[in-house]
Amino acid sequence: MRKLLICLLLTLPIPLNTAAAAADCVDTACIDVYTQDGQIIIEGKKGSGPKAKVKPRTVKPSPKPTVVKPIFPELIPRPTATPTPSPKRTYKPRAKPTAKPTLKPKATKSVSLNDRLIKLLPTGGIAYQPEAEPLVNVPIYFWSDLPTQFATRVTVVGEVVDVLLRPGFVWSFGDGTFLSTTDPGGPYPNGKIKHTYKNPGIYPIILVQSWNGNWTHNGTTRAITGTIKTTVFAVVTVVIAPTRFMF
Template sequence: MKTLIALSLLLTSLSLPAHATDCIERACIDVYTQDGKIVIEGRKGSGPVEKKAVAPAPAKTRKAIVRKPVAPKPKVTGTAKPKVVTSTKKPVVRKKPTPQPTASATSLSDKLVEMLPTAGISYSPSFQPLIKVPVFFWCDIPDVVTKKIEIVGEIVEVSLKPSFIWHYGDGVIFATRKAGAPYPDGEIQHSYSTPGHYLVQLITSWDGDFTVQGVKLRIPGEIKTVSIIPITVVAAPSRFTPPVLFTR
């Protein structure tokens, strides 16, 4: 059985859903990505519920009424005719019991879809940053996202780590694994050279692994989420100050 479980998990690590032929004693678990979501499938048991065919009830039959032979009527010289009495009571027909359907061994099967959070972007100074002055960016995504999920009686531990690509809107791109921080500790900084309105785009890529039945494997595929926030950068106001003349 351990060999079948190992085969199931090995197929999962190769981006192929595992379909073990025997998942009766322990559950078979598949974890993969699909349409930007994490999908967790579990199965345990010998197969779906199956109902045996129900035999049709026998058709009602009617027994023929068997009448005893009647002796020939004696020849009567008088005008009165003898009466012949026949039985009208029907024979009792007992119905056979209808066979009840029986169910085969059942199996447990479940499928869960987990959504990942979309990053919220912040920056400082938050109101009209100046050109040629560093702007600090950060997001609210933690360094590691962990989840414990119970499915078909098994506990699946999922651990996911994000990586980030910042598009500042002026053609400059910055890749990092850190979420950033406000001034003065943040390492995600960018200075704009010209004033204007920009769209800052943050692409978060998720990858990780899962642990089930003591086996740890990487989750195949990759999930990406996109966050966008506008920013307006202004030029510092310039003012001409005439020279001051001092006289004695």
């Protein structure tokens, strides 16, 4: 029975201390960089959040008034046989002390900084060479005009964040051939992305461009959550070289 209870206790979920995790953003800034809807989102938070801190003030209690009892003079008998009654003295009622109003503690808003930056990445199209009626069995050079990297430095909640992304490419040449690379390609003669068609025809070219990267804050580098993908299209018409007859 004791072993069964121990096993049950070990399998129970242990609640995380969310208060300690939330307190991490009070003294140091919490930075996060991720992708959303084809954009780079950079968020920063520093402070204790929307909750207000109340600074209590000490209010001293009011002193109680001292009640003075009236003192009546003693009646002194006269030497005459018939005593004369002495007149009664009247006393004005004392004013009751008014209680001082209790001061309520002031609520001071806590300092909380939140910032959100959105960065748009560059887009690129498809270029190829030769442009005018490329021939069968002749290499065609393809490239994308995207930059080889995207680097930016931003400031959120007083903190400097460096963002660096590099593109990757997946080519579909329309004849069942695919190519995955990190090279954007280039024109003749130095371009590294080239394709040769064996048959004439109209070929749809599809290029998927993917951005991945990392961000750095306070000397620590982390990967950016998510990937930004864009797809561009082009059409290539490949023809047969004309045949010349010599007579």
